Amino acid sequence: MPGPSIKICGVTTRDALSATIEAQASHVGFNFFPPSPRFLALADAPALAMQAEGRLTRVGVFVDADDAALGDAVAAARLDAIQLHGKEDPARAAAIRTRFGKSVWKVISVAGPGDVAKADAYAGVADFILFDAKTPKGAALPGGLGLAFDWDLLRAYKGPLPWGLAGGLSPANVAEAVRGTGTSLIDVSSGVESAPGVKDADRIRTFCFNARTA
Numbered sequence: 001m002p003g004p005s006i007k008i009c010g011v012t013t014r015d016a017l018s019a020t021i022e023a024q025a026s027h028v029g030f031n032f033f034p035p036s037p038r039f040l041a042l043a044d045a046p047a048l049a050m051q052a053e054g055r056l057t058r059v060g061v062f063v064d065a066d067d068a069a070l071g072d073a074v075a076a077a078r079l080d081a082i083q084l085h086g087k088e089d090p091a092r093a094a095a096i097r098t099r100f101g102k103s104v105w106k107v108i109s110v111a112g113p114g115d116v117a118k119a120d121a122y123a124g125v126a127d128f129i130l131f132d133a134k135t136p137k138g139a140a141l142p143g144g145l146g147l148a149f150d151w152d153l154l155r156a157y158k159g160p161l162p163w164g165l166a167g168g169l170s171p172a173n174v175a176e177a178v179r180g181t182g183t184s185l186i187d188v189s190s191g192v193e194s195a196p197g198v199k200d201a202d203r204i205r206t207f208c209f210n211a212r213t214a
């Protein structure tokens, strides 16, 4: 059985993107949330978009962005998918999908069993669900903090939409996460960095290898 799809999130440099391609990841995340240490300026997006062309699916990460911000990033980064990592409700997800004609990923933040069921409300309005750990109240960012949730909550999960797993993954635990959940996609950001926002080529390579051979 082939391994899961692999998204390396928060790539901001040509070198990190090269490492992502060489490690045979399937997706790259470009972060358009200004407070993030992984924020990608619009001016830097076209070169990375071109480098990824035909090699990686380009996913833009947004937190409660308005249509103007979404439109600018979709064009600059030639996005294939829009990841909604804020409080976007099903109506907002539907409107974004209709307006931009891109695959829409909705992030569901998980702290307990009741959270997983929240994905059901996005059936028919989003294309993909990404389960990520809920960050603490008052945290600076709603993602990318290296926090994991209890993967057992997804062990028998059969939702209406295809889904993936994020949150606290690293080269050390990704194989266990894949085996334990049967996820079709894994997503990582801080677990393949040497410092916040600084991707590490060796960690990217090891992460992808360990995911594929889980």
Ligand SMILES: O=C(O)c1ccccc1NCC(=O)[C@H](O)[C@H](O)COP(=O)(O)O
Residues within 6 Å of the ligand: 009, 010, 029, 031, 033, 036, 037, 038, 061, 062, 063, 085, 132, 141, 142, 143, 144, 145, 146, 147, 166, 167, 168, 169, 187, 188, 189, 190, 191
């Ligand atoms: O990574 C960020 O800085 C970030 C900021 C705001 C919203 C989302 C963000 N990341 C989105 C992702 O898809 C991350 O890969 C995901 O949260 C997992 O992060 P990590 O636990 O660091 O692997």
